[in-house]
Amino acid sequence: MSSNNRPLSPHLDVYRLPLSALLSIVHRGTGAFLSIGSVVLVWWLMALAGGEASFASAQSFLGSFFGRLILLGWSFALFFHLANGIRHLVWDAGYGFEKEAVEKSSLVVIAAAVILTLAVWAAAFLFAAGA
């Protein structure tokens, strides 16, 4: 039969995703991660509202190695989702759909996410007042 000539969808386990497709699924992944990660924000605000003792224990956990690892993942997910989200808004306005433009904006999104993450950690370690 002629059914052998039909086009196939990519076999996802052997198909290397183009960068734009990878960023697309990472956008969803970071969105879901941030939804779950919102627990950290709520917990920190509750600890701060709870008084000096609960705030001190929250700060000491977030300052530990494991706490900082969570915050690093959190901040990168936030800034990636932010940068790629802005790209989505540009697409919604009808711009930047050409293949070269998409490839270029993919790199801009990754660079912006890395730079913003580094900037916020630099703010924490270099410019935060007191000790």
Place this chain on the structure above:
Amino acid sequence: MSLRSPLGTAKGLGSAKDGLHHWWAQRVTAIALIPLTVLFAFQVALLSMSDYKTVIDCIGSPWSSALIVSLIVAAFYHAALGMQVIYEDYISNKAIRIGAIMTTNLMLFLLGTAAIIAVLRIALGG
């Protein structure tokens, strides 16, 4: 043999006609979250080594607490809309899909409410 008319079978199928509102609300909250998340992230980073009193005063100042409450409302609304789309794309079983969306909405509502109450306590010195 069914006594239902073909029209009766077809009615109620198809779009609920409120998809545009979902799409639009997702974009409006996204735009609001651009300045709100950046401000909050850098505010918290700069406060990371400060003592309790400084953090309380800074987070609880009128403008700061207003911005953080706005951030919480926009972020949890945005999260609920986004999680709904993810469930709708990947969960084909209707009962599980609706259950997942409901559970997530209620959880996010609870978390958002808790966060707002915390900020109000900080701002009003409760």
